[in-house]
Amino acid sequence: MDTIHAFVSRLPGPSDIDVFLLIGIVLIAGAIGGFFARLCRFPAITGNFLGGIIIGPSCLGIIYGPEQLQMLQPISVFAMGLITVSVGSHLSYRRIHNAIKRITWIALLEVAFAVCFVVVAAKMLGVAWPTALLMGAISAATAPGTIIATVRENRGKGTFVKTLLSVVAIDNIICVFLFAMVSILVRDYYRTGEFASRLHVAIVMSSLQFAASIIVGLVVGWTAERVFRSPKYHSFSTLLVAMLLCTGVSSVLGLSPLLSCLFFGVYLGNKASAAEELAVLEPIEPVFYVCFFTLAGASLHLESLSHVGVVCIAYIIARVAGKSVGAILGGHIGHASKRISHNIPFALVPQAGVAIGLVILIKGDAGIPADISNALGAVIIAAVTINEIIGPLTTKLALSRSKEVNKDRPRLMEFLHEEFILVGLEAGDKWDAIKQLVVFLAKTHRTSHVDVEDLYKTVVEREKDISTAIGKGVAIPHGRIEHGPAIQGVLGISHEGIDFDSPDDEPVHIMALIVTPDAHEDKHLSVMAGLSAMVSDELIRTRLKAAINANDAWEIIEGEETRDYNYFLGEED
Numbered sequence: 001m002d003t004i005h006a007f008v009s010r011l012p013g014p015s016d017i018d019v020f021l022l023i024g025i026v027l028i029a030g031a032i033g034g035f036f037a038r039l040c041r042f043p044a045i046t047g048n049f050l051g052g053i054i055i056g057p058s059c060l061g062i063i064y065g066p067e068q069l070q071m072l073q074p075i076s077v078f079a080m081g082l083i084t085v086s087v088g089s090h091l092s093y094r095r096i097h098n099a100i101k102r103i104t105w106i107a108l109l110e111v112a113f114a115v116c117f118v119v120v121a122a123k124m125l126g127v128a129w130p131t132a133l134l135m136g137a138i139s140a141a142t143a144p145g146t147i148i149a150t151v152r153e154n155r156g157k158g159t160f161v162k163t164l165l166s167v168v169a170i171d172n173i174i175c176v177f178l179f180a181m182v183s184i185l186v187r188d189y190y191r192t193g194e195f196a197s198r199l200h201v202a203i204v205m206s207s208l209q210f211a212a213s214i215i216v217g218l219v220v221g222w223t224a225e226r227v228f229r230s231p232k233y234h235s236f237s238t239l240l241v242a243m244l245l246c247t248g249v250s251s252v253l254g255l256s257p258l259l260s261c262l263f264f265g266v267y268l269g270n271k272a273s274a275a276e277e278l279a280v281l282e283p284i285e286p287v288f289y290v291c292f293f294t295l296a297g298a299s300l301h302l303e304s305l306s307h308v309g310v311v312c313i314a315y316i317i318a319r320v321a322g323k324s325v326g327a328i329l330g331g332h333i334g335h336a337s338k339r340i341s342h343n344i345p346f347a348l349v350p351q352a353g354v355a356i357g358l359v360i361l362i363k364g365d366a367g368i369p370a371d372i373s374n375a376l377g378a379v380i381i382a383a384v385t386i387n388e389i390i391g392p393l394t395t396k397l398a399l400s401r402s403k404e405v406n407k408d409r410p411r412l413m414e415f416l417h418e419e420f421i422l423v424g425l426e427a428g429d430k431w432d433a434i435k436q437l438v439v440f441l442a443k444t445h446r447t448s449h450v451d452v453e454d455l456y457k458t459v460v461e462r463e464k465d466i467s468t469a470i471g472k473g474v475a476i477p478h479g480r481i482e483h484g485p486a487i488q489g490v491l492g493i494s495h496e497g498i499d500f501d502s503p504d505d506e507p508v509h510i511m512a513l514i515v516t517p518d519a520h521e522d523k524h525l526s527v528m529a530g531l532s533a534m535v536s537d538e539l540i541r542t543r544l545k546a547a548i549n550a551n552d553a554w555e556i557i558e559g560e561e562t563r564d565y566n567y568f569l570g571e572e573d
Contacts (some may be wrong), residue, residue, distance in 0.1 A: 019071050029055045030294030043392035045149050045293050052297020063298040079292035080353050081247050081261040083145040088265025090165040095419050098550040102334030107170035110326035111140045117322030121314045130186040137182040138358050139319040140175035142168045143350035149289050150395045159418050160340050160402035164347050176256050180206035187367035213259035220246045221267030236280040296352050312382040323348040339402050346398035350391030415489035416557050420444050421550040425492040430500045437513040441490045450481050469502035473509040474535045484517030509545045
């Protein structure tokens with residue numbers, strides 16, 4: 001017994017645990033939590049978060065204080081950079097060009113209403129103006145990591161997911177800008193006792209910080225994109241170094257690493273080779289995500305919930321209510337489908353990394369009194385604890401209600417997405433229509449492998465042989481190219497109709513342009529057959545002719561009626 005006691009007494013206490021052992025414990029706790037969460041049909045992120053709480057100061061105390069969290073902070077910072085780069089890459093013009101109106105309206109109004117509701121609720125509870133304004137600015141943030149991880153876990157894909165990820169990117173951009181401006185105002189208030197006297201200075205200073213952060217992200221993206229072209233450098237190493245530089249340079253200059261990494265992602269997302277460049281990070285993403293969410297749980301103190309009860313609950317309710325009202329109203333103004341506007345409020349509940357990061361900035365700001373920063377930190381951290389437990393559940397619910405769960409799988413016709421649909425096509429004749437569709441295809445697909453004029457010529461040559469109009473107002477012009485990643489295509493809808501030399505002499509209202517690389521010749525006939533069968537369905541054809549925008553057309557294509565035509569590969573041959 002003495003030997004055992006002596007051995008146990010020599011084991012390191014929590015304060016002596018090696019950093020590598022600590023990382024291992026964090027990963028194991030997060031993985032176990034995720035496993036049991038999935039077993040109970042909860043999102044894995046909720047399990048990661050609860051695993052962090054268990055090893056944190058509120059339970060086992062393995063991670064018990066700021067010193068250990070400080071040691072692991074580089075992992076959290078890098079994980080947050082990884083998340084924001086991924087979110088930024090979804091702001092690709094190619095993907096959102098015909099959804100910008102609804103995305104912008106939803107993002108602007110859900111932020112505006114959340115900020116207003118939180119500030120009003122805080123003031124009604126007697127919170128001082130400086131604290132209320134800071135709470136309002138932070139309330140704009142939505143947790144990008146939680147949402148991305150939940151979407152990937154549930155294999156979500158579609159217009160709802162596209163809208164959600166774009167809205168989250170924009171609302172975090174707005175949040176960082178608002179926070180910078182309000183922080184300047186609050187510091188000035190505690191220095192001079194006035195708010196409005198230097199409002200113009202706050203706007204100018206926050207705008208300069210905002211612009212500088214964007215410039216850093218774009219410059220790093222521009223540099224990395226050129227290094228990617230060289231076969232001398234490995235893509236993974238290049239992207240890793242670029243992200244570290246983006247974060248480090250922003251921190252040294254006193255800018256926002258979050259914004260810089262986000263716009264680094266925006267730059268990459270708008271380049272032709274974005275998918276290949278960002279794909280190199282996929283093997284390490286799960287590890288960093290588990291680590292990030294577990295550490296987020298470990299950093300929280302459950303006892304803070306009892307100290308800020310009423311204010312915390314009011315903050316959560318006001319924030320969720322504001323985002324819900326704003327998102328629904330923005331969706332209505334932006335002509336979003338009910339499937340999007342009625343479900344997106346559920347997906348905007350999560351709040352974690354960005355909010356915690358802003359709280360840390362406040363606590364490190366010497367211009368803001370310690371009692372204010374501590375009180376604000378307690379409210380936000382308590383709210384984050386609750387939001388990160390229920391947020392993944394509500395996000396999963398939103399994905400299920402929008403019917404976009406398990407949709408991130410290969411389909412027969414991958415080009416039948418909203419961004420590849422052109423509604424309101426007007427052309428003088430079929431050659432003009434084909435030209436417009438070819439240009440639209442080049443704009444929306446990654447076509448660096450083929451020249452636009454060569455693409456137009458191959459489609460025209462096929463059309464001159466025999467008209468590709470199949471009757472009943474439908475035409476399927478197509479061409480062949482030597483090289484390409486996959487069969488690509490676009491769908492054009494003309495309300496007035498175009499003379500296409502149809503066998504029934506009817507004007508064409510629905511045109512599907514298809515371009516097939518030689519390597520995918522075996523799939524060409526299946527795609528043509530599936531597309532022909534779909535547009536031959538009178539109900540689908542009639543509804544497509546009446547579609548008012550690309551989202552409306554996509555909703556028709558994605559309906560139950562078309563499932564047998566555009567099936568998931570693996571379900572049928």
